[in-house]
Amino acid sequence: MRQDNNRKKKIIEILEKKGEVTVKELSNFFSVSEMTIYRDVKILEKQGLIKRKHGSILLNSSDNIDEKTIKTCPICEKPITRTNPYKIVINGKKTVEACCEHCGLMLHKKYENQEVTAMTYDFITERPINVLDAYYVVGSSAVPCCSPSVISFISQDDAEKFKKGFGGKVMTFIQAYQDIIERMSLNVKDCCNSQTFKIGDL
Ligand SMILES: [Zn+2]
Ligand SMILES: [Zn+2]
Numbered sequence: 171m172r173q174d175n176n177r178k179k180k181i182i183e184i185l186e187k188k189g190e191v192t193v194k195e196l197s198n199f200f201s202v203s204e205m206t207i208y209r210d211v212k213i214l215e216k217q218g219l220i221k222r223k224h225g226s227i228l229l230n231s232s233d234n235i236d237e238k239t240i241k242t243c244p245i246c247e248k249p250i251t252r253t254n255p256y257k258i259v260i261n262g263k264k265t266v267e268a269c270c271e272h273c274g275l276m277l278h279k280k281y282e283n284q285e286v287t288a289m290t291y292d293f294i295t296e297r298p299i300n301v302l303d304a305y306y307v308v309g310s311s312a313v314p315c316c317s318p319s320v321i322s323f324i325s326q327d328d329a330e331k332f333k334k335g336f337g338g339k340v341m342t343f344i345q346a347y348q349d350i351i352e353r354m355s356l357n358v359k360d361c362c363n364s365q366t367f368k369i370g371d372l
Contacts, residue, residue, distance in 0.1 A: 177202075178210050182219060182229070190226040223251060243269035245276045246316055254291040254298070260284050270315035271306060271322050275350040292324040293332070305329035306346035310338030318353060320346055 177200055184191055184199070193211065197204040211227060214220045221230045241250050248269050255267040256274030260281055268274040271290055278286070288301040305326045309318040310333065319338075323329040329340045341349060 174210070178214055181210060181214065181227075185220065185227065185229045190223075190228045192226055196227075241267060243267075243273050244280075245269075245273035248315070252315070254296055256288070256290045256301075258286050258288040260286050262287075271320035271346070272316035272318065272350060274301070275320060275347045276354060278347060279351055290322045292328075293321045294323065294328060297324060299324050302343050304343060306341045306343065307332050307336070307338045308341050308346050308349055310336035312336045318350070320350060 180200075181191075181196060184196070193204050193207045196207045196210075200207070211220065211222070215222065215230075219230055220227055222228070242248065243250055244266060245268055250267055250269045252269065255269065256271055256277075258266050258268070258274065258277055258281065260266065261284055266277060266281075268277045274288065274290060278288070289298050290301050290304060291298055292304075299322065301322070304322040304324065305328075307319075307321045307323070307329050310321065312321065312332075313319040314321070321332065321338075323332065326340065332338075333340050339349075
């Protein structure tokens, strides 16, 4: 018990120095199993001292970007970790955000009778795009967030190139919207199985 607490204290110290670590690194450092570290991490997370992001552990301090604004996706309830989430503005007032294009499109269903504007971001440049101007690769093998994945591009050319590498279909906003709504109404259980990947590993 004593040792457990010391280890947790030490984890915080390591994080204060290093900024972020992985469970594997900690398990090597303390020579304990990853399971043991996971248990510590869970407790520290519950206490609000740390948070997990993209497989790393970070201190839960205000210096860690988007700390105060961590929101959950209204569709899949996953925390929104993307720097630039999918944004829908309803009647020029209320803004709602989704974790990715997949959930963003689903969210439009909820507001289908309202006046909305929506923005998303180019997958490559992260530049903002009006969702109506974007091209979407739907159902590719790259699944950065929810599945079937929807990835947006400013340029149709980039979308086509991406499709060559990762499959899927290039669609306009309305096509992508209809496709996702249709697929999700048929097969809800496939929703939002997240799968992380690195472009370099593909
Ligand atoms: Zn979501
Ligand atoms: Zn998502």
